[in-house]
Amino acid sequence: MAVRKFPIITETDALSIERGSTVELEKGGHVTPLAQDTLRERRVTVVCAGTADPSIPADLAPVSPVRRVAIGSDHTGVKLKTDLIAHLRQQGVAVDDLGTNGTDAVDYPDIAAAVAKSVTRKESDAGIVIDGAGLGSAIAANKIRGCRATMCTNVTLARYSREHNGANVLSLGSTLVETADAKAIVDMFLTTPTSEPRYLRRLLKVRRLEETF
Amino acid sequence: MAVRKFPIITETDALSIERGSTVELEKGGHVTPLAQDTLRERRVTVVCAGTADPSIPADLAPVSPVRRVAIGSDHTGVKLKTDLIAHLRQQGVAVDDLGTNGTDAVDYPDIAAAVAKSVTRKESDAGIVIDGAGLGSAIAANKIRGCRATMCTNVTLARYSREHNGANVLSLGSTLVETADAKAIVDMFLTTPTSEPRYLRRLLKVRRLEETF
Numbered sequence: 001m002a003v004r005k006f007p008i009i010t011e012t013d014a015l016s017i018e019r020g021s022t023v024e025l026e027k028g029g030h031v032t033p034l035a036q037d038t039l040r041e042r043r044v045t046v047v048c049a050g051t052a053d054p055s056i057p058a059d060l061a062p063v064s065p066v067r068r069v070a071i072g073s074d075h076t077g078v079k080l081k082t083d084l085i086a087h088l089r090q091q092g093v094a095v096d097d098l099g100t101n102g103t104d105a106v107d108y109p110d111i112a113a114a115v116a117k118s119v120t121r122k123e124s125d126a127g128i129v130i131d132g133a134g135l136g137s138a139i140a141a142n143k144i145r146g147c148r149a150t151m152c153t154n155v156t157l158a159r160y161s162r163e164h165n166g167a168n169v170l171s172l173g174s175t176l177v178e179t180a181d182a183k184a185i186v187d188m189f190l191t192t193p194t195s196e197p198r199y200l201r202r203l204l205k206v207r208r209l210e211e212t213f
Numbered sequence: 214m215a216v217r218k219f220p221i222i223t224e225t226d227a228l229s230i231e232r233g234s235t236v237e238l239e240k241g242g243h244v245t246p247l248a249q250d251t252l253r254e255r256r257v258t259v260v261c262a263g264t265a266d267p268s269i270p271a272d273l274a275p276v277s278p279v280r281r282v283a284i285g286s287d288h289t290g291v292k293l294k295t296d297l298i299a300h301l302r303q304q305g306v307a308v309d310d311l312g313t314n315g316t317d318a319v320d321y322p323d324i325a326a327a328v329a330k331s332v333t334r335k336e337s338d339a340g341i342v343i344d345g346a347g348l349g350s351a352i353a354a355n356k357i358r359g360c361r362a363t364m365c366t367n368v369t370l371a372r373y374s375r376e377h378n379g380a381n382v383l384s385l386g387s388t389l390v391e392t393a394d395a396k397a398i399v400d401m402f403l404t405t406p407t408s409e410p411r412y413l414r415r416l417l418k419v420r421r422l423e424e425t426f
Binding site: 107108109110113132133135136138139140142143144148149150151153157160161164165167201202205206208209210 | 320321322323326345346348349351352353355356357361362363364366370373374377378380414415418419421422423
């Protein structure tokens, strides 16, 4: 998908630009105040004409900043999920809770797939999945086309996941991380963008792996 | 795929059984000595008739014990890969080194996909992938149908990966683990089987995610 280029971005233009994508603004161009709000709301990144790499699809990097999060956990992670939802909402992040909310055993592939699909359908900007160790949910989420999920046990891994690997789903182990650490991991994950061209080019190769069946 | 059942397993039978699969032997049945060697070489698990769950495909659990390993790393992991290959060969494990072996930068999705495909084509029993943090290689390997890859930073995660998640590819971060720890992680990963029916049933759900495109 080529990057769209605009001499001016009006509200009508802004509404026509795909959520989470990157567009170029021509030199001397401008964005109307109403369009600015809309672009922000739609997480559209506007860059100067000629600075977006045309070989890198505009929707390859994960959406940043993250304003809408889908979250889900198996039965082992309900408490941690509840704590993280409160933490995120406190920061003004919209959270879509995809369950589970009871004590009955649920299967991590079901939850992880629901969260991953929310992200790849652009219903949310990023996802969080929780099970006992976070390993199975990361496997399952990665089976969804367009989802890149990483299991993180500390903030360094969370930063790498975004900077290097363009992860859009974070997997956490409810039995492995304390709530305070989980909050720090989530904050790092959601606030770190993926922008380095050489890393984005590797994400293109990951996407190509998804296109073979 | 239903589990095949045999009253007796001869050498001819043994050669017809898919590598890494599980078959049932009827009560009072036996396996000829020559067939025993062949079954061992082909990593076939023989169980008593009626004890294999017919709803669980015989090739769902990862192959165990692991006798043949495919290994690959990006340019950051060459030293660790070399050390692990020596460690594995010392234990009599056959190792297929899929590179890289130089200092030039290579892209982790290429290496991870090569290792994952070696496992899913049954050319090896398990795989090991290495990059700086092990996060990207786990994402990329999971994009290959039939591959379940986990990033492990300690032996507990390695054990969970197998016991709970049937992982067949281990991803390691060359900048995150010391060589001695990596050897212990590899040993735990390769020697732990996946056998618990409720975990296997969840792997079926992961497989189903791969079957949608």
